[in-house]
Amino acid sequence: MQILIVDDEPQIRKSLQTGLTGYGYDVVMAANGEEALTAVALYHPDLLILDIALGNGPDGLEVCRQLRRWSQVPIIMLSVRGDERSKVQSLDAGADDYLTKPFSMEELRARIQAVLRRIAVESVTTPAATITVGDLEINLAKRQVTIAGEDVHFTPIEYDILCLLATHRGKIMSHRAILSQVWGADYVDMTHYVRIYINQIRKKLHEDPSTNVRYILNEPGIGYRFVDIT
DSSP: OEEEEEOSOHHHHHHHHHHHHHTTOEEEEESSHHHHHHHHHHHOOSEEEEESOOSSSSOHHHHHHHHTTTOOOOEEEEESOOOHHHHHHHHHHTOSEEEESSOOHHHHHHHHHHHHHHHHHHHHOOTTOEEEETTEEEETTTTEEEETTEEOOOOHHHHHHHHHHHHTTTSEEEHHHHHHHHTOGGGTTOHHHHHHHHHHHHHHTTOBTTTBOSSEEEETTTEEEEOOOO
């Protein structure tokens, strides 16, 4: 499994290389955006760890946007900024996850494994696939949802949101991404739509976000993440 590290600080590149090599990953490195684009084309890495603030040339966001024009390589964005705007920008640019510096190698390893698990599941998903999480079962072919064997009725929009989250489990889905894929590009600023429908979905899943989160996790100010079940 090969990972490309992109960071303009040599000490961070070295630290990440040492830690990830210790976990058994093959590591290649790039110091700026141009090197990153070249390295992806040359090495075809399995995952990219990309710093959002790069020195010369395109920054991490621009690298991410350019890559998404021709590559689906999983991307974990790194930044010293933990504000919601930076996270949303990263996800909207096409990143699969976002990690705020400083972080532990164990946390990074967990994020890498979660992203790779999700990509592996997506690569083998067929129209007849069924997603099962505890008592919840979503039959993607029949558009049928059951809890403990009992049918649960969802409106078309509720089902589409639930299906979108469940088929990208473990990945943060921003409000804008949900709105764009469910309602269309003209609705990307209507974030209250998502909150209203998520609340309705949670009621039908018998889930209380304050006391009983089983399926849909909040990412405050950003969006939602469906639980990552292996």
